[in-house]
Amino acid sequence: MNWETAIQKFREYLKLEKGLSQNSIDAYANDIAKLIKYLEANGAKGIGPKEVVYPHLRDFIADLSEHGTSPRTQARVISGIKSFFKFLLKSAIIDNNPTSLLEAPKVGRKLPSILSVQEINSLIDAIDMNKPEAQRNRAILETLYSCGLRVSELINLKVSNLHFRMGFIKIDGKGNKERLIPVSENAKTEIKLYLKNYRAKLSSIDAKDEDVLFLNRRGQKLSRVMIFTIIKNLAHKIGLEKPISPHTFRHSFASHLVEGGADLRAVQEMLGHESILTTEIYTHLDRDYLKDTIKHFHPRAKIEDQME
Numbered sequence: 001m002n003w004e005t006a007i008q009k010f011r012e013y014l015k016l017e018k019g020l021s022q023n024s025i026d027a028y029a030n031d032i033a034k035l036i037k038y039l040e041a042n043g044a045k046g047i048g049p050k051e052v053v054y055p056h057l058r059d060f061i062a063d064l065s066e067h068g069t070s071p072r073t074q075a076r077v078i079s080g081i082k083s084f085f086k087f088l089l090k091s092a093i094i095d096n097n098p099t100s101l102l103e104a105p106k107v108g109r110k111l112p113s114i115l116s117v118q119e120i121n122s123l124i125d126a127i128d129m130n131k132p133e134a135q136r137n138r139a140i141l142e143t144l145y146s147c148g149l150r151v152s153e154l155i156n157l158k159v160s161n162l163h164f165r166m167g168f169i170k171i172d173g174k175g176n177k178e179r180l181i182p183v184s185e186n187a188k189t190e191i192k193l194y195l196k197n198y199r200a201k202l203s204s205i206d207a208k209d210e211d212v213l214f215l216n217r218r219g220q221k222l223s224r225v226m227i228f229t230i231i232k233n234l235a236h237k238i239g240l241e242k243p244i245s246p247h248t249f250r251h252s253f254a255s256h257l258v259e260g261g262a263d264l265r266a267v268q269e270m271l272g273h274e275s276i277l278t279t280e281i282y283t284h285l286d287r288d289y290l291k292d293t294i295k296h297f298h299p300r301a302k303i304e305d306q307m308e
Helices: 001-015 021-041 054-066 071-090 115-123 134-147 150-157 186-198 226-238 245-260 264-273 279-298 299-308
Strands: 168-172 177-180
Touching: 001 021, 001 071, 021 054, 021 071, 054 071, 115 134, 115 226, 115 245, 134 150, 134 186, 134 226, 134 245, 150 226, 150 245, 177 264, 226 245, 245 264, 245 279
Parallel strands: none
Antiparallel strands: 168 177
16 A cells, blocks of 8 residues: 555544544644655655554654754654554554554653733733724633633534533534533623624624634634734733733633642543643643742742842
C-alpha cells in the first residue's frame, strides 16, 4: 500500500471512528507528510509504510532536533506518527509497529496564561454598547468564561441545547462526546438579551445555521478567527499585555474553580477532559497562586526577600 492510500484510510478512521475535527485530522496528516519528506530526502525515496523501520523513525526525530524543533513539537509529531502506525497495525496493513521503541522527549507541562476576575470584567466592560454587535459579544465572553468552552464548542453551540430552566447547556465536545455544563445567571442574562436584541432582529438567517446560537450580521455562524479578533481588539483597548485568546477564558474558568476549592473530578467533567491528568495542570496554577500569596502577604517571606 502506498502512502497516499494509507493516509486516506487513516483520515477516514480519525473522522468516522475517533470523531476528530478537520483541523486535528490535518495536523496528523502533516506529521506524516514531514516523515515522508524526510525519507525522500535521505535515501529512502520510494519506500512505502510497510517498509518503514525503527531506524528510519529514530533518524527522522534526530533530524527534527538538529533543525531546532522544540521538544514539545517533537513530542507532538511523534504522537501523530505513533497513531498512524498503530492504526496500520490494527488494520492489518503492516505486521509490525516500527514506533514501539520510539520515545518522545520529556517536556514539562506549560502553565497556561490566565485572567483575573478583574481583567475579565474589564474586557467585558470595554465592549462599546453603541455598536449593534455589542450584546452578542458580551454574551460570547460571558459564555466562554461561565462555561469554560473551547472556541469550536462556542461557535457550534445550538439554541436547542440551551436548557436554562434546568440551569445547563449541552455541549457537543471533542469526539462527538456530549456533556452538560452549568450556566451562570450572568451568562443566561446576556444570552437572553442577545437573542432578543440582536438575533431576533436579523433580516435573515442562513438555513444551515438556523439552530446556531451566535451569528454574524448576515445570519451565519461565526468563525474561530472572528472570536479571536473580538477578544484581541478588546485586550488592545484596555491595554492588556499578556497573551490572550478564547482559550484563555477556558483556562481562567478552570483555574478560578480550583482556586475556589472545586473538586477536580467535577472540573474535569465540565471541561470535557478525557484524562484527569490534563485537568491537574490547574492544581499547579493553584499552587503558584498560593506561593504568590505567601510571598506578598506573609511577614516572614518579606524578611527573606530583603535578605536575598
